[in-house]
Amino acid sequence: MTAQLPVLPTAAGTWTVSDSRTRLRFAVGNLGRTAHGSVTCSTGSVELDASGASVRAYAEMDLNTLDTGIAKRDSDLRKPSLLDIDRHPVMTWRCARFVPTDDGGWTAAGELTVRGTTVPLAVSARPEAAALDGGWLRVSAEAVLDRRTVGIRMPAFVIGRTVSISIDAWLTPAR
Numbered sequence: 001m002t003a004q005l006p007v008l009p010t011a012a013g014t015w016t017v018s019d020s021r022t023r024l025r026f027a028v029g030n031l032g033r034t035a036h037g038s039v040t041c042s043t044g045s046v047e048l049d050a051s052g053a054s055v056r057a058y059a060e061m062d063l064n065t066l067d068t069g070i071a072k073r074d075s076d077l078r079k080p081s082l083l084d085i086d087r088h089p090v091m092t093w094r095c096a097r098f099v100p101t102d103d104g105g106w107t108a109a110g111e112l113t114v115r116g117t118t119v120p121l122a123v124s125a126r127p128e129a130a131a132l133d134g135g136w137l138r139v140s141a142e143a144v145l146d147r148r149t150v151g152i153r154m155p156a157f158v159i160g161r162t163v164s165i166s167i168d169a170w171l172t173p174a175r
Contacts, residue, residue, distance in 0.1 A: 012051075016044065016174050017170070021170035024166075035073065044059035054098045061092070095123070117151055126140060135172065
């Protein structure tokens with residue numbers, strides 16, 4: 001049995017990401033186990049039309065905040081053969097095409113730029129909660145990235161081919 005999400009009260013306009021509450025986490029195979037990590041979303045926004053539908057979205061992640069809980073692995077991920085963070089410290093995602101889903105969410109067909117390479121990245125998202133006074137909106141989202149599309153070449157037993165991404169985004173109306 002599935003429950004329909006209620007329509008959440010949201011105002012038209014631009015909503016900005018709360019960088020202190022928003023979390024972007026990832027999981028990827030690493031030497032036969034799953035490695036988990038996170039990165040900070042330093043800035044982002046979602047533009048809603050008068051009906052509350054998403055029109056445009058943008059997010060910027062600071063790769064210098066990358067944390068997997070193991071300093072050596074974090075250092076390795078900075079290398080040019082992996083994320084090349086010294087040359088490309090920011091990862092961005094932008095979207096201007098949203099398709100509603102039956103569960104009250106949407107699929108956003110966007111573009112991810114990382115390591116100087118831009119690739120398509122679809123994100124499935126849904127509203128989770130909103131303040132009755134319109135002061136905040138919480139959205140959860142998921143995506144799967146094939147790391148090879150951004151030029152990370154490594155045997156799959158070392159680093160899994162797909163990276164699962166989960167986002168817990170808190171947004172507030174832009175002032």
